[in-house]
Amino acid sequence: MSEQDRNQPPHGTPDTGEIQIPLADLIRIRRQKIETLAGQGINPYPYRYERTHQIKDLLAQFDSLAESGTTVRLAGRIMLKRKMGKAAFADIRDASERIQIYVKIDNVGQQAFDLFDLLDIGDIIGCEGTLFITRTGERTLKVQTFELLSKSLHPLPDKHAGLTDVEIRYRRRYADLIVNPEVRELFARRTRIIQIVRDFLNSHGFLEVETPILQPLYGGASARPFKTHHNTLDIPMYMRIADELYLKRLIVGGYDKVWELCKDFRNEGMDRKHNPEFTMIELYWAYADYHDMAGFYEDLIRHTVHKLHGSYKVKFGDHEIDFEPKFRWLTMIDSVKEATGIDFTDLTLELAKVEAKKLHIELDGLFNRGQVIEAVWEAKVEPKLIQPTFIADYPVEISPLAKKNRKDPRFVERFELFIAGQEMGNAFSELNDPVDQLDRFLQSGKALAAGDEEAHPLDDDFITALTYGMPPTAGLGFGIDRLVMLLTGQESIRDVIFFPQMKETKDGSVPVSKILAQIVEEEKK
RNA sequence: GGGGGUGUAGCUCAGUGGUAGAGCACCUGCCUUUUAAGCAGGGAGUCGAAGGUUCGAUCCCUUCCACCCUCACCA
Numbered sequence: 001m002s003e004q005d006r007n008q009p010p011h012g013t014p015d016t017g018e019i020q021i022p023l024a025d026l027i028r029i030r031r032q033k034i035e036t037l038a039g040q041g042i043n044p045y046p047y048r049y050e051r052t053h054q055i056k057d058l059l060a061q062f063d064s065l066a067e068s069g070t071t072v073r074l075a076g077r078i079m080l081k082r083k084m085g086k087a088a089f090a091d092i093r094d095a096s097e098r099i100q101i102y103v104k105i106d107n108v109g110q111q112a113f114d115l116f117d118l119l120d121i122g123d124i125i126g127c128e129g130t131l132f133i134t135r136t137g138e139r140t141l142k143v144q145t146f147e148l149l150s151k152s153l154h155p156l157p158d159k160h161a162g163l164t165d166v167e168i169r170y171r172r173r174y175a176d177l178i179v180n181p182e183v184r185e186l187f188a189r190r191t192r193i194i195q196i197v198r199d200f201l202n203s204h205g206f207l208e209v210e211t212p213i214l215q216p217l218y219g220g221a222s223a224r225p226f227k228t229h230h231n232t233l234d235i236p237m238y239m240r241i242a243d244e245l246y247l248k249r250l251i252v253g254g255y256d257k258v259w260e261l262c263k264d265f266r267n268e269g270m271d272r273k274h275n276p277e278f279t280m281i282e283l284y285w286a287y288a289d290y291h292d293m294a295g296f297y298e299d300l301i302r303h304t305v306h307k308l309h310g311s312y313k314v315k316f317g318d319h320e321i322d323f324e325p326k327f328r329w330l331t332m333i334d335s336v337k338e339a340t341g342i343d344f345t346d347l348t349l350e351l352a353k354v355e356a357k358k359l360h361i362e363l364d365g366l367f368n369r370g371q372v373i374e375a376v377w378e379a380k381v382e383p384k385l386i387q388p389t390f391i392a393d394y395p396v397e398i399s400p401l402a403k404k405n406r407k408d409p410r411f412v413e414r415f416e417l418f419i420a421g422q423e424m425g426n427a428f429s430e431l432n433d434p435v436d437q438l439d440r441f442l443q444s445g446k447a448l449a450a451g452d453e454e455a456h457p458l459d460d461d462f463i464t465a466l467t468y469g470m471p472p473t474a475g476l477g478f479g480i481d482r483l484v485m486l487l488t489g490q491e492s493i494r495d496v497i498f499f500p501q502m503k504e505t506k507d508g509s510v511p512v513s514k515i516l517a518q519i520v521e522e523e524k525k
Numbered sequence: 526g527g528g529g530g531u532g533u534a535g536c537u538c539a540g541u542g543g544u545a546g547a548g549c550a551c552c553u554g555c556c557u558u559u560u561a562a563g564c565a566g567g568g569a570g571u572c573g574a575a576g577g578u579u580c581g582a583u584c585c586c587u588u589c590c591a592c593c594c595u596c597a598c599c600a
Contacts, residue, residue, distance in 0.1 A: 022569045023535055026551060084563085085556040104557060121550075134558045158536035158549050160561050165536085167592045179536090223600065269599055423600090454599080492593095505591055509573085 023155075024515045030153045031519055033118045037148065042115075044151040049075045049126035056096035058131070062139050066131035074099070074141065075126040075149060077178070078119060080159055088116060089140075092125070093181075101127055101141045102134070108143060115148075121159070122152030122178075154512065170500050189308070190484045190496055194261065196307045197281060197480075200300050206257040206283055211246035213239060213263060219462070220244030222454040223266040226276075239265035243282045244401075244475065245462045248430065251284050251473050252465045259283035261480070272492045273422075276501050279480040286471040289429045290413045293474035294390055297417065297425060298327050301388070308487055316420045316489055319386050327388040327417070332377055335391055339380040344373050370395025385418035400440050400456075402428035417478075419486060425478035432473060434466035 034044045052073045058065065065072060076094035086105040091098055105113040107129075119125065127146035134140050157163040162179045169176040169183075177184050202208060216235060218225040220242030230237050243262045250258045262280045270276060285293060305323045306312055312324035330338070337343045342355050352372045353363055361375050373395050385391070392415040393405055402412035413429035431437055440456075441463070447455035484496040494500035 021534095021571095022551090025569065026535060029551070080560075082559050082562050083556090084559065087557040087559080089559050089562085091560080100560075102558070106557075132558090134560090136558070136560075138558090138560070140558080155535045155550060160549065161537040163536070165532095165592085167532095168536095170592090221600080266600075271599095272594090274600075503591065505573095 021510060021515070023512070024519065026155050027153050027512075027515060028519055028522075030120060030151065031523065033120070034151055035523075036118060037115075037151075040115075042148065044148055046147070046149060049073070049147065049149050051075050051126070054096040055092070055094045055099045058099060058141075059097055059139060062131060066133070066139075069130050071128060071130055071144070072141070073126060073128045076124065077152075078121050078123050078125060079156075081119070081121055083117070086113070088113075090119075092127070092141075099141060100134075100138055101129070101143050101146075102132075103143045103146070108145065112146070116146065119148065120152060120155075122154070122156045123148060124150040124152070153516070166494075167502075170494055171502055171505075173498050186488055186490070186495070187498060189488055193304060193308060193484055193487055194480060196304045197300065198261070200303055201259050201281075201283065204257070204296070206259045206285075207255055209247070209250060209255075209258050209260055211240075211243055211250075211260060211262075213265075215240050217457060217459055219456055219459050221264075221266075222456065224268055224453045226265050226267050241266050242477070243280070244477070245459055247282055247284045248470060248473070248475070249462065249465045251286050252468055252470045256286045257283070270501060272494075273482070275481070275493050275497055278493070278497075280477050281480055282475065282477040284430070284473055284475045286473050288474040289472065290392075290415055290427050290474050293427045293476050294327075294329070294392075294415055297427065297476055297478075298388075301417075301424075304483075305487065314487060314489075316486055317491065319420055321387060321420060321486075323388060325387075327390055329390045329392060329415075331393040331411075332373065332381075332391050332395070333393070333411075335381045335389075336373065336377050339384070340376065342376075344369075344376070368395075368397045370397030370399075374398050382418065383421050386420055388417060388419045388424075390415045390417055399428070400444065401431060403431050422482060422486065424482060424486065425476060427474065427476040430470075430473045430475045432466060432470040434463055437466055438463050 037044055050073060052071075053061075055074055055076065058072060058074060074092065074094065076092040078090050079093050079098065080089075080091040082089040088103045090101050090103070092101055093099075103113065103116050108116070125146055126149050127141060127143045129141045129143040129145075132140055132142050157175060157179050163169055163176055169180075177187075198208065214228075215238050218238040218241050220240075221244070223241045225241050226239040228237050228239070229235070240262070241264055243260050243264070247258055247260060260282055262282055263277060264280055265277050266274075267276065268274065285296070288296075302312065302323050305314060312322060314321045314323065333343065333345050340355075340359060342359075344352055344355070347355065347369070349369045349372065352369050353366075356363060356372050356376050359376060359380065361372075361379055363372065363375070366372050366375055377391075381391075392413075393408075393411040394402070394414045394416075396404060396410055396412050399412040399414050402414040405411040405413050415427050416423050417425040431440070441458040444456040445458050448457055481493050481496050485491065485493065488496065490496050
């Protein structure tokens with residue numbers, strides 16, 4: 001941060017007491033309308049409104065309701081207003097749908113009609129009336145009475161162009177949601193996806209549980225944590241980075257199948273695919289191995305796609321993903337052999353490096369055979385994994401949490417699922433030997449002491465749990481945000497998280513709260 | 526962190542070395558089935574921030590900030 005930057009006040013604006021920006025004038029005008037209303041004894045923020053229908057239901061039953069002349073009551077936000085002398089139309093939108101209302105001076109009377117004139121786009125109103133169809137064929141509510149339910153002070157974005165500035169869309173998601181119905185639909189689909197997965201897990205005997213988010217010790221993944229402090233206990237505490245260690249404790253405790261929808265926090269970089277706070281699902285299944293888990297996960301994904309889309313095909317970017325055929329299962333070694341013609345199984349580190357170099361792989365910072373194989377795999381295989389593909393049996397050096405492969409101890413029993421070039425899940429035959437686990441903690445502890453901030457700290461209690469005995473167990477974790485991105489065609493994680501983390505802005509703009517406070521001061525004079 | 530791009534009215538965007546424009550929104554008037562309603566008139570801007578060059582900067586230069594793309598890093 002530069003010297004001049006530091007010298008800027010937090011919000012940049014000199015406190016002159018005078019706010020002369022156009023937005024302030026727009027808000028002033030609306031405040032004056034409120035004063036006019038108050039003069040007539042009208043509360044601009046009343047307490048409730050009795051609705052008879054949501055707009056969607058109104059439209060569904062439109063013909064019979066119109067024919068019978070039934071009086072209906074609806075409520076929503078004014079999205080458009082078209083006034084024409086002694087009559088006016090407005091578009092009202094509630095959570096479900098949009099409908100047009102017709103306010104005519106003959107129907108509501110002079111006083112109410114003048115009142116309608118004081119309403120702005122953005123205001124929330126309730127109205128009562130009957131249904132009819134206009135000359136141009138639009139289904140419409142003929143208003144008999146209406147009521148202001150909440151006054152909007154801030155103008156809405158352009159009625160036609162909407163809100164496209166992605167930064168404002170993320171920072172003021174409410175504005176995005178108001179004017180972009182497709183965004184509301186997208187987030188509803190996120191909820192739907194989680195619901196489908198939840199139903200699937202519950203119906204297969206997995207118990208949904210809750211474990212600590214605020215932890216005295218973090219673990220279960222290689223990541224830097226958020227650190228905080230508990231005042232009463234006077235101890236450091238951490239936001240969880242993964243659920244793994246607590247869920248395994250529950251397997252020790254005797255549950256067969258557990259899962260959790262986990263909010264995890266990682267104190268790392270932010271980009272199109274990473275938000276500091278994100279959502280995963282982790283599940284643990286006793287007496288099963290990673291083959292069992294792969295079959296189950298494949299069923300879960302296929303079921304979710306079909307339930308959501310009614311088909312097994314999903315478009316993502318330029319690709320169409322087909323979830324119907326059995327997912328491919330390839331060992332990492334075989335996938336590399338397929339892509340490059342080279343079999344790394346029995347190559348020494350030196351020979352592996354020679355082969356990797358021929359493929360123009362960057363080898364700086366790679367110290368063991370597993371890392372070299374992974375580097376080749378990442379460069380030559382991963383980006384090509386468009387259709388759902390399990391990659392299995394990772395080198396032991398790069399997989400410290402998984403059991404060694406029963407056929408070849410140089411590899412582990414682990415798979416990751418790849419779809420559209422993205423990782424969509426990570427699973428192991430879980431390590432349950434407390435001695436082995438302790439050893440890996442100790443190794444990791446050395447790395448931590450040596451400055452590797454992502455290394456795992458020793459969790460004494462978790463080792464204690466393992467000494468009681470944990471059954472053979474398969475575990476799986478997958479990112480919900482990534483899954484939602486895939487199934488909704490979004491390419492940025494910020495588009496599937498309501499309130500993504502943003503940097504603090506220092507653009508010198510005046511906060512609306514300050515404008516409002518100033519206007520209220522002016523009104524007192 | 527490197528490279529590229531963007532930042533002008535509440536919103537969507539033009540534009541220029543001589544202190545800024547359009548559409549929507551807003552205000553006024555007309556208009557009783559309109560629908561991106563229409564017609565007429567009007568108001569509104571620290572041109573992301575700070576420095577510099579210049580008689581003069583929104584424009585040129587430097588630095589900074591935020592966002593987007595991309596590479597790297599990290600998972």
